[in-house]
Structures are given as structure tokens and as C-alpha cells.
Amino acid sequence: MTFRRIKPIVVKEFRQVRRDWVSLMLLILLPAFLMLMVGKALNFDVKSVRLAVFDQDKSSQSRAFIRAFTNSGYFTIAADVTSYRDIETSIESGRALAALVIPADFAKRLDRGEDAPVQVLMDGSNNNTATTALGYMNTIIQTYSANLRAEFMTRRGQRFDPPIELRPKVWYNPNLSSTKFLVPGFIGFILMMSSVISTALSIVREKESGTMEQLAVSPLGTAEIVIGKTLPYFIISLVSSAFVLGIAFVFFDLAVRGAIVWLYLGIVVFLFAALGQGLLISAIAEKQQIAFMMAVLSSILPTFLLSGLVFPIRSMPWLLQILSNVTPVKFFLIIIRGVMLKGVGPDVFWRELLYMLLFAAVTLALAAHIMLRKRRAA
Amino acid sequence: MNTVLLIVMKELRQIFRDKRLRFMAIAAPVIQLTVLGYAAVTDVKHVPLVVCDYDRTSISRGLADRFLNSGYFELAGTVDTADGVDEYIEHGRAALALVIPADFSADVLGRHTAQLQVLADGTDGNSANIALAYASMIVNSYSQYLLQDMLDKNPQADLPPRIAPEIRVWHNASLQSRNYMVPGVLAFVLMLITMSMTSMAIVREREIGTMEQLLVTPIRPWQLLFGKLIPYVFIGMIDVTLVLLVAVFWFNVPLRGSVGLLYLCSGLFVLTMLGLGLFVSTVARTQQQALMIAQFAFFIPFMYFSGFVFPIENMPVVIQKITYLVPLRYFMEIIRGIFLKGVGMDVLWPQMLALVAIGVSVFSLAVLRFRRTIE
Numbered sequence: 001m002t003f004r005r006i007k008p009i010v011v012k013e014f015r016q017v018r019r020d021w022v023s024l025m026l027l028i029l030l031p032a033f034l035m036l037m038v039g040k041a042l043n044f045d046v047k048s049v050r051l052a053v054f055d056q057d058k059s060s061q062s063r064a065f066i067r068a069f070t071n072s073g074y075f076t077i078a079a080d081v082t083s084y085r086d087i088e089t090s091i092e093s094g095r096a097l098a099a100l101v102i103p104a105d106f107a108k109r110l111d112r113g114e115d116a117p118v119q120v121l122m123d124g125s126n127n128n129t130a131t132t133a134l135g136y137m138n139t140i141i142q143t144y145s146a147n148l149r150a151e152f153m154t155r156r157g158q159r160f161d162p163p164i165e166l167r168p169k170v171w172y173n174p175n176l177s178s179t180k181f182l183v184p185g186f187i188g189f190i191l192m193m194s195s196v197i198s199t200a201l202s203i204v205r206e207k208e209s210g211t212m213e214q215l216a217v218s219p220l221g222t223a224e225i226v227i228g229k230t231l232p233y234f235i236i237s238l239v240s241s242a243f244v245l246g247i248a249f250v251f252f253d254l255a256v257r258g259a260i261v262w263l264y265l266g267i268v269v270f271l272f273a274a275l276g277q278g279l280l281i282s283a284i285a286e287k288q289q290i291a292f293m294m295a296v297l298s299s300i301l302p303t304f305l306l307s308g309l310v311f312p313i314r315s316m317p318w319l320l321q322i323l324s325n326v327t328p329v330k331f332f333l334i335i336i337r338g339v340m341l342k343g344v345g346p347d348v349f350w351r352e353l354l355y356m357l358l359f360a361a362v363t364l365a366l367a368a369h370i371m372l373r374k375r376r377a378a
Numbered sequence: 379m380n381t382v383l384l385i386v387m388k389e390l391r392q393i394f395r396d397k398r399l400r401f402m403a404i405a406a407p408v409i410q411l412t413v414l415g416y417a418a419v420t421d422v423k424h425v426p427l428v429v430c431d432y433d434r435t436s437i438s439r440g441l442a443d444r445f446l447n448s449g450y451f452e453l454a455g456t457v458d459t460a461d462g463v464d465e466y467i468e469h470g471r472a473a474l475a476l477v478i479p480a481d482f483s484a485d486v487l488g489r490h491t492a493q494l495q496v497l498a499d500g501t502d503g504n505s506a507n508i509a510l511a512y513a514s515m516i517v518n519s520y521s522q523y524l525l526q527d528m529l530d531k532n533p534q535a536d537l538p539p540r541i542a543p544e545i546r547v548w549h550n551a552s553l554q555s556r557n558y559m560v561p562g563v564l565a566f567v568l569m570l571i572t573m574s575m576t577s578m579a580i581v582r583e584r585e586i587g588t589m590e591q592l593l594v595t596p597i598r599p600w601q602l603l604f605g606k607l608i609p610y611v612f613i614g615m616i617d618v619t620l621v622l623l624v625a626v627f628w629f630n631v632p633l634r635g636s637v638g639l640l641y642l643c644s645g646l647f648v649l650t651m652l653g654l655g656l657f658v659s660t661v662a663r664t665q666q667q668a669l670m671i672a673q674f675a676f677f678i679p680f681m682y683f684s685g686f687v688f689p690i691e692n693m694p695v696v697i698q699k700i701t702y703l704v705p706l707r708y709f710m711e712i713i714r715g716i717f718l719k720g721v722g723m724d725v726l727w728p729q730m731l732a733l734v735a736i737g738v739s740v741f742s743l744a745v746l747r748f749r750r751t752i753e
Contacts, residue, residue: 121547129689130547164494167514171499300673314654
């Protein structure tokens with residue numbers, strides 16, 4: 001097996017891809033475009049919570065309290081409401097996400113030195129946004145409350161120190177932007193899509209149009225045909241990965257904190273695993289339609305849902321946590337986020353590398369086994 | 379009409395004869411929703427916590443216990459030094475670290491504010507944010523408890539007033555992501571199945587050459603089109619029923635609104651998806667292209683820009699405007715509205731109208747293209 005023997009297939013495959021410009025565009029430009037859109041558009045950051053305010057007190061105290069919300073930058077007043085019924089309609093129609101109700105005796109109670117209750121109503125439909133928004137509201141109320149207490153005590157010539165003060169410190173991504181988390185993940189997603197689907201389809205296409213038989217009667221071995229057919233997609237995927245990394249750097253200011261060598265080591269090993277999966281599909285499927293369905297079901301959905309791309313694996317039921325190991329993207333994401341955000345090297349993620357190699361070995365061996373058996377049977 | 383019926387029968391027979399297509403049409407949506415319903419959770423639970431307690435008193439242990447008993451955190455390990463903390467976070471073995479300084483209890487008892495350090499791995503900004511909110515809630519309540527405790531021991535002191543928030547959560551009181559995500563997954567699965575099946579329907583015939591055969595018969599183009607689509611409407615509605623049953627009876631997602639309205643809207647959505655699938659199959663020359671176009675031009679963008687997972691209100695204004703073109707967006711709003719809020723047509727009519735508008739335009743476009751391709 002030498003490159004000279006494989007070369008004609010590689011050249012032919014490249015020519016075919018080039019002639020089919022739709023596919024080529026889908027493989028190179030679309031990932032880059034999607035990357036751009038996704039990086040710009042997607043985040044879980046909860047920045048301006050639409051707040052409905054029902055101020056029954058209308059005192060300077062209650063107004064100051066409301067200002068604490070608007071000044072925080074996290075809240076915008078969506079509606080000044082005058083009844084509980086209004087609150088209901090504004091939350092139901094989605095005009096407001098949360099409501100703040102201040103009772104009529106708010107200022108009076110505080111002046112008398114009594115605790116003043118306020119009511120917070122939250123639309124919990126999206127639990128994620130709701131939890132974050134509740135966190136903000138809690139913090140604002142606590143801080144405001146602590147200041148009030150200190151003031152109250154000073155007026156009496158006493159001191160008030162809250163027992164504990166929390167000093168949070170965030171590593172790797174201090175302003176907690178979700179873009180920094182999602183963009184590296186999306187690189188894994190794109191690579192998975194383009195490599196699994198294109199390899200799976202390129203071989204099944206030949207099978208379906210009957211040209212696989214022609215290749216099969218040629219003096220080339222199965223391994224040579226397969227390598228010849230996957231090599232172009234391997235190269236295209238590498239090019240595409242360089243593209244998206246460039247976009248991440250230029251548009252999202254996401255520099256690779258660690259060594260780029262380790263990143264590419266991760267990418268190459270990951271591509272082996274993804275190509276292995278694509279080849280396995282092409283060995284099983286006889287029709288493009290089926291191959292595509294299998295590729296979608298075994299790559300898009302697990303990548304989106306089981307890899308930790310957006311949904312934390314830790315929060316899943318244990319059975320799914322085990323099942324999440326079926327996708328090599330899970331391991332790739334640990335590596336790419338590690339290198340890009342934390343700047344770590346293989347001493348931290350060697351297990352993930354090994355796992356992907358194992359995944360590649362198993363899928364390739366299985367694919368070869370099935371192909372050889374089918375070839376012999378034919 | 380008889381001709382249409384014949385094509386419908388032929389198409390249905392073809393779909394149900396093929397074992398794999400049968401699986402795709404009936405079993406796949408159920409399996410997908412079941413698995414995805416479990417996977418698509420955004421709850422932040424079991425946050426691995428590493429504790430570094432330099433103080434080692436009952437007060438510092440009391441604080442650590444509050445973290446571990448809160449149900450949000452899980453002990454990943456205890457370490458003696460800050461270096462140990464670094465190692466845990468760097469290897470991803472802990473997402474949050476609690477560092478209690480040596481003079482912690484002395485400060486608390488001496489009525490100085492004690493400083494408590496919490497380190498978070500910010501890689502996943504969203505989860506870190508939520509974990510920090512939990513931490514702040516726990517610390518505040520412990521702080522309040524300590525204060526109360528001190529006052530109980532010293533009853534002459536004044537307790538200054540505070541603002542006590544009473545929090546009530548509507549629509550999803552337990553803040554479970556499942557109630558929000560399962561209806562979303564349902565919509566997504568429905569799109570995936572209906573669109574990929576139709577987008578193949580016409581290209582396949584063209585690719586294997588049977589389209590020409592059909593065209594030389596006296597069948598009119600519209601009869602052919604209807605004949606090819608009606609089976610998928612039928613399958614789409616079976617799928618709606620199946621996935622609804624899974625959502626309600628398996629995942630126990632509360633269905634607060636009207637089932638009739640849900641079916642009506644699902645019907646509108648399925649028709650729109652069929653229109654899109656048809657459009658794809660008139661654009662693509664091969665099945666491969668059809669699926670690639672369906673995937674890259676529709677599935678992936680829809681997945682990201684429909685509000686399925688990522689809130690639309692967080693997107694830049696330009697992209698927010700683009701999301702108005704995404705039919706899945708309206709169906710997401712409808713299905714979540716009906717499921718969680720129990721709202722009716724009085725609230726949802728704009729979304730329904732949008733679905734109809736998109737459906738009609740996509741269908742007209744597809745039919746025009748279809749007529750052109752066969753002429």
C-alpha cells in the first residue's frame with residue numbers, strides 16, 4: 001500500500017467534490033458562516049430582565065429600592081402596573097419576566113425598624129433564565145438590605161457588620177460570558193458534522209450508483225480504497241477547522257491560551273474518531289438516505305445533546321451519563337476547552353486523547369470487518 | 379381525486395414496506411424524544427465542590443455542611459492548601475471551591491465581618507453563574523442564622539430591619555428544566571422527522587428516474603404533489619400523537635392548555651415543514667444534496683435560532699429580526715405557551731398567523747419551482 005496507488009482515488013474524489021460546488025460550499029463556507037452567527041448570537045447571559053413593578057407605597061424609600069434594580073444594569077422596567085391582574089397579563093404575554101411588588105407600608109415598616117416584606121414573582125418557564133434572574137434579585141435585595149441595616153444602626157450610634165461576606169473569584173472566564181464556552185464547543189460540533197456526514201456519504205454514494213463494484217474489481221485493497229476516499233475529507237476538515245479557529249480569534253477574541261500544537265493534536269485524533277464513525281456508517285448503510293439518517297442520529301443529536309456542548313453532563317441521569325461516552329465529541333470538548341480557555345496540556349487530558357484513539361480503532365476495525373465480509377460475499 | 383388517492387396509497391405502501399423508513403417514521407421520534415428529554419436539561423445540580431477549611435471549627439464546618447446539604451453541591455474532595463484547590467479546578471474535578479480562612483470563626487465571634495472566598499471555574503459561564511447564585515444564597519442564609527444566634531444570646535441588642543423577599547415562581551414552580559425543554563424537544567423532533575422525510579420524497583423519484591415515468595402518465599402535477607404529501611401529513615399527525623403521549627405520560631410535563639389547540643397548531647407546523655421539505659426537494663438534484671441542504675440550511679440554524687435552547691432576547695437585534703423567519707420559533711412559543719402557561723388563542727394568534735403566512739409562502743414557492751422543474 002503506497003500513496004501512489006491511492007493517489008488516483010484521492011484525485012478523483014477531490015475532483016468530484018470540486019465539481020459539486022454545492023457540497024464543497026456546504027463543507028467549507030457554511031461551517032464558517034454558522035460559526036460566525038452562532039458566536040455572535042448565542043449566549044445564556046441574562047442581561048436585561050424585563051421587570052414589572054407594582055409599587056403600592058410610592059414613597060421615596062420604595063423608589064430608591066426600585067432604583068437599586070434599574071441601576072444594577074440587569075433589569076429594565078417593562079411596565080408600571082397597578083394591580084395583580086396586570087402582573088399576570090404582563091407575565092403571561094411575555095412582556096415581563098419578573099415582577100416586584102412593594103406593599104403599601106414598606107417605608108413605614110422600615111422607619112419603625114421592622115422587617116419589610118416585598119414580593120418577587122418570576123416566570124419560571126425557562127428555568128435557566130429564571131434561576132439567574134432570581135440570583136440577581138437576591139443579591140440586589142441583600143445588598144440594599146445590608147446598607148439599610150448599617151444606616152439604621154449608625155443612626156443609633158451602633159455598628160453593624162454582617163457576619164460573613166462572600167468574595168467570589170472566577171477563573172478562566174472572569175466575566176462569565178457564555179460565548180467563550182459555546183464557541184469552542186461549536187468548533188467540535190462543526191468538525192463532527194462535516195467529517196462524519198461527508199465520509200459516510202462519499203462511500204455509500206459509490207455503492208448506490210454501482211461504481212463501488214468497479215472499484216472493488218480494481219486491484220486496490222479495501223483499505224486503500226477507504227483511505228483514498230477519506231483522505232480528501234480529512235484534509236477538508238482540517239482546512240475547515242483552521243477557518244473556524246481563525247474566526248473565533250478574529251471575531252470573538254478567543255485566543256488559544258495553551259499551545260496550538262496540543263490543540264491540533266486533539267483535532268487530528270478527534271478527526272480519526274469522527275472518520276471512523278463515518279466509515280462504520282458507510283459500511284452498514286447501502287443507501288445514501290439511510291446513511292444520512294444514521295449520520296444525523298448518531299452525530300448531530302448526540303453532539304448537540306450528549307456531549308456537554310450546551311447541557312451539563314453532570315445534571316443528566318446516570319444512564320445517560322454513561323451513554324454520553326458514545327460520542328467522541330464529549331472528549332474533544334474537554335480537550336479544546338482545556339487548551340483554549342484553561343491553557344492546559346496533555347498532562348491533564350491524556351485520558352481523553354486515549355479514549356478517542358480507542359474509539360477510532362474500534363470503529364475503523366468494525367468498519368473494515370463489515371466491508372471485507374460484504375466484499376467477500378459479493 | 380381518485381388519482382390522488384392512488385398515489386397516496388402507493389406512497390404509504392412504499393414507506394411502510396421499507397423496514398427502515400417504518401422505523402424512521404414511527405419509532406425514531408419516540409426514541410428521540412425519550413432520550414433527548416432526559417439529556418436536554420439545563421439544571422445546575424451536583425456541582426462538584428472542593429473544600430479547603432483552614433479554620434476547622436464548628437462554625438466553618440457548619441458552613442461547609444450547609445453547602446453540601448443544599449442539594450446543589452456534591453463534595454469532590456477536601457484539601458489542606460490552596461495548591462490543592464488549583465489542581466482540582468484545573469483538572470475539572472471541581473467546579474467550585476470553598477476556601478475558609480484561618481481566622482473565620484474568630485472574626486464571626488468577634489463581630490468583624492469574616493471574608494469567605496469562593497473560587498469558580500468560569501469555563502462554563504452559565505453554570506458558574508448559577509452555582510455562584512446558589513453559593514450566595516447559602517452564605518446569606520448562614521450569615522442571617524449566625525446573626526440571629528448572636529442576638530439570641532444577647533437579647534438587649536437591636537436587630538436592624540431588613541427587606542425580606544418572598545419569592546414565588548409561576549408556570550414552573552420547581553424551576554425544572556425538563557418542563558421547559560421537553561416541549562421544545564418535541565417540536566424539534568417533529569421538525570426533524572417531517573422535513574427529512576419529505577425532502578427526500580421527490581428527489582428520490584427524480585434520482586432513480588421514476589419521476590419521468592409518473593410524468594408521462596395522465597396524472598396532473600398538482601395531483602402528484604398532493605398524493606406525495608398527504609401521506610406525510612398523516613405520518614406527521616401520528617408522530618404528534620406519539621410524542622405528545624411520551625411528553626405527558628412519560629415525562630409528566632404538565633399540559634395546562636387545550637389539547638385541541640395543540641393539535642391545530644401542530645397541524646399548521648407540520649404543513650409548514652412539509653412545504654419546506656418539498657421546497658428542498660425541488661432545489662436539490664440528488665438525495666445527498668437534499669439532505670445536506672435540509673441539515674445545514676434548516677435543521678442547524680433552526681436548532682440555534684428558534685429559542686429552543688438559546689434565548690432569542692439575548693441575540694443581537696439584527697439576528698432577532700432574522701429569527702422571525704424561523705417557523706420553529708413560533709411553534710416553540712406556541713407549544714411552551716400551551717404546555718406551561720396554559721394560554722389560548724387570544725395570546726397565541728400572532729404566532730399562529732405567522733406559521734400560516736410562512737407555510738403559504740413556502741408552499742407557493744415550492745409548487746412554482748416544482749412546476750418549473752417538470753416542464
